[in-house]
Amino acid sequence: MSTIHNKPFKKLESFLSIELDKISRLNTENNETIEQPFFDRLQAPLYLFGFFVIVGFVIGYVQFQIRMRKHRLAHNNSKKPEEPVSETTVVEME
Secondary structure (H helix, E strand, O other): OOHHHHHHHHHHHHHHHHHHHHHHHHHHHHOOOOOOOHHHHHHHHHHHHHHHHHHHHHHHHHHHHHHHHHHHHHHHHHOOOOOOOOOOOOOOOO
């Protein structure tokens, strides 16, 4: 390659190196890094997932309680009512 083609890239390289130096100086002053750690990027989706898991358990529990109440009511209504025991029907066993 000739020096004519390399000249724009040299300018770009020097410009980028100056800008990267500025950015790195700003980041070291603020104690920040350019890239976020892996778990920081996952924090919001994990909280959202946990929220939906908890909501799912609450909905499932409520549905289970409703189903059990219906089952209990149906079971109690199907029982024959016990006849009250009167003194005349009691047979003494010897």
